[in-house]
Amino acid sequence: MSTTEVTLALAVFLASAVETVEALTIVLATGATRGWRSALEGSAAGVVLLSVLVGVVGVPLVRYVPIATLRVVIGALLLVLGLSWLRKAILRASGHRAPHDEDRIYADTVSRLDDPSGPSRGLASRRDALAFVISFKAVLLEGMEVVLIVLSLGASAHRLGLAAASAAAAVIIIGTAGALVARQLSAIPENVMKMAVGIMLTSFGLFWVAEGMGLRWPGSDLAVPVLIAGFVGVTGLAVAWMRSLVRPAPPGVAAALAEREGAVR
Numbered sequence: 001m002s003t004t005e006v007t008l009a010l011a012v013f014l015a016s017a018v019e020t021v022e023a024l025t026i027v028l029a030t031g032a033t034r035g036w037r038s039a040l041e042g043s044a045a046g047v048v049l050l051s052v053l054v055g056v057v058g059v060p061l062v063r064y065v066p067i068a069t070l071r072v073v074i075g076a077l078l079l080v081l082g083l084s085w086l087r088k089a090i091l092r093a094s095g096h097r098a099p100h101d102e103d104r105i106y107a108d109t110v111s112r113l114d115d116p117s118g119p120s121r122g123l124a125s126r127r128d129a130l131a132f133v134i135s136f137k138a139v140l141l142e143g144m145e146v147v148l149i150v151l152s153l154g155a156s157a158h159r160l161g162l163a164a165a166s167a168a169a170a171v172i173i174i175g176t177a178g179a180l181v182a183r184q185l186s187a188i189p190e191n192v193m194k195m196a197v198g199i200m201l202t203s204f205g206l207f208w209v210a211e212g213m214g215l216r217w218p219g220s221d222l223a224v225p226v227l228i229a230g231f232v233g234v235t236g237l238a239v240a241w242m243r244s245l246v247r248p249a250p251p252g253v254a255a256a257l258a259e260r261e262g263a264v265r
Contacts (some may be wrong), residue, residue, distance in 0.1 A: 004221040007228070008153050009166040013198035016146045016170035018193050023142035024178040027135045034131035042132035046139030047171075050147050058160050059150050065155075068212045074152045075208030082201025087197035090235060094242030149201070156208050170260070198236060203227040 023043075031039035091097035146167055154163030207217065207224055217223035 002221055004224050005159060005162060007200065007224050008157055008159060008204070009011050009162055011197060011204065012153055012163045012166040013170045014148055014200070015149045015197045016167040017174050018197060019072075019142040019146050020171050020174040021178075023138045024175060028140035028178060030131050030134050030138075034128045034134075038128040038131035039135040041127070042135030042137075043139045044132075045132075046136045046143060049140060050143040053147050054160075054164055056148060058155060058164075068214075070212070071156050071208035072212030074156045075205045075210075075212060077155075078152050078201045078210065080205075081145075081152075082198050082203075082205055084198075085194055086198030086202055086231075086235065089191060089198050090238050090242060093195065094192050095237045096242060096245075097204030153204060156204075169214060195235065199228055199231045203231055 027039055027043050030042075088097065150160070150167050152195045154160035157163075203224060207227060210217065219226070
């Protein structure tokens with residue numbers, strides 16, 4: 001595999017792992033509270049729909065859209081997406097935004113869904129519409145970002161199969177780990193992964209926008225690791241500078257900010 005293919009596979013894998021953790025947290029909380037049958041059925045329906053989208057949209061992109069046009073358009077999209085991930089990661093790493101806490105998301109979801117009138121916990125014999133819809137929505141919404149990244153990176157590099165396989169591997173690994181350790185998803189360094197994904201998406205976006213516009217990078221594909229290293233350095237400087245601007249908040253204000261942060265996730 002070339003350097004670009006390895007970096008692409010790693011970027012897709014990490015991005016898919018992050019989104020899988022977020023979706024799995026909600027599915028686990030829903031299953032434990034409302035019943036596993038409906039939660040698992042809703043999750044499966046979401047996965048099937050996302051797989052269809054990759055096949056229906058991805059194949060025509062690779063086959064029929066000129067590669068130069070594809071790289072400019074998708075490169076710009078990756079820049080926007082990558083910079084968005086990177087901005088949030090920098091804010092969290094520098095203390096301007098609360099870290100993403102899967103334990104809190106799990107607890108919040110359980111508290112909202114824990115209804116004594118709902119089905120008994122475990123593999124309930126009857127279906128629960130609320131559990132199905134919440135699990136389906138969680139998988140679909142988190143998965144849409146994965147589909148976007150798979151289509152963008154896979155189509156631009158004409159490696160849609162590699163991108164899809166990397167995403168599937170992440171879903172299988174994280175899903176299996178989540179089933180085994182249940183609520184202990186917070187052990188996964190999600191905030192670090194989000195920063196890494198943001199750097200990689202931004203680097204690929206800049207690389208492909210420039211290539212689509214006719215620029216020839218020195219070293220060809222070897223320019224991607226150089227861009228990644230450059231963005232790592234810039235990100236480190238940004239985090240250090242942002243940390244210097246942080247002022248300790250009074251205890252009451254800090255608690256209110258943390259509560260609001262959890263509510264808007």
